Amino acid sequence: MLLSSTSVLRVGYVGWKGYNLTRTENINDKLVDPKTGLYNTAGALKMNSAFGTITYLATDAIANYNALQTEFKKTLGSGLTLQASYTYSKMLSDSDSTSNRVTDNTGTGYVSLNPLFPMWDYGLGAYNQKHTFVLNGLYDLPFDKFLTGRFLKAAVGGWALNGIWQYGTGIPLNINTGFNNSGNGDPTQPDRPNIKSGFSNNPTSGVTSGCAGVPAGQPLGTPDRWFDPCAFELAPAGTLVTPATVGKDTVIGPGTNQVNIGLAKNFPVTERVKLQFRAEAFNLFNHAQFGVPNVLLFASNRTQVGTGGSITITQGGGGLGGRNIQLGLKLTF
Secondary structure, eight states, X not given: OEEETTEEEEEEEEEEEEEEEEEEEETTOBOOOTTTSOSSSTTOOBSOTTOSOOEEEEEEEEEEEEEEEEEEEEEEETTEEEEEEEEEEEEEESOSSTXXXXXXXXXXXXXXXXXXXXXXXOEEOTTOOSEEEEEEEEEEOTTGGGOOSHHHHHHHSOEEEEEEEEEEOOOEEOOBOSSOTTOSOOTTOOOOOEEXXXXXXXXXXXXXXXXXXBOTTOBSSBTTBSSOGGGEEOOOTTOOOOTTTOOSSOEEOOOEEEEEEEEEEEEESSSSXXXXXXXXEESTTOOOOBOOOOOBOBOTTSOBXXXXXXXXXXXXXXXXXXXXXXXXXXXXX
């Protein structure tokens, strides 16, 4: 939509549905004991006791995505151009990838809680990011108009400043027990805990309620305690949780908030050859970009892990999550 000779607005809907997507699973987990309804009693047997783990690639997964996308571009004159874009979206799936995980969604390799019922895992996809906003601009610095002389114009003129601000809400995290609480023999331990009565399945605001190893009153939504691990409890040994208790990818992780800028200048060498100098700063304001909190909440002895919900790393690794400045030269011909 052309708002004026210098302004353009675009609004659109983007959506897709995927069928017959792949997921991996162990199809030789124990079947529930028909006498007890448990996986950890004598009658719970593997489909084929002659084999151990049998990894199977199924093509029965589904996913869908719906988004409102907007973009606004404005030329302000005097060499200044601004562009802003915003996306409001939601992704749902019962399997996040072939190996059922992505880099920022730590958990077990196989998210399918019960291989026989993949829809138990239908919920937010690991790629879901509800809000994303990007503002970028380009400004040709107006030194040229104040300069006289060929040398000064060549040395001081022709500089351009560009910048981009990126903001996005966090992606979902899959909460795990940390061990095979069900006893079904799945080597990837996809078991999830229950949600305690009265708690949100995304307990990232307020303070900790307190439990063994986790003091009460700790602020949530911080790197020390991103979510309240005390909101979760183990299901009875020998059982799997159902979607009615807690689903896949319910806790929303830390978001991103970063400003990058660059300053560039082209120096003509010959008519065809140019040398470009660039100075770039990433995460200019050194805003903390937190990594993923610990999502494994219990030890194999069924005790609460005191580090549940804590963040110990920043995104980027090796210190790259903070401010970084680089200088560069590029020869074009």
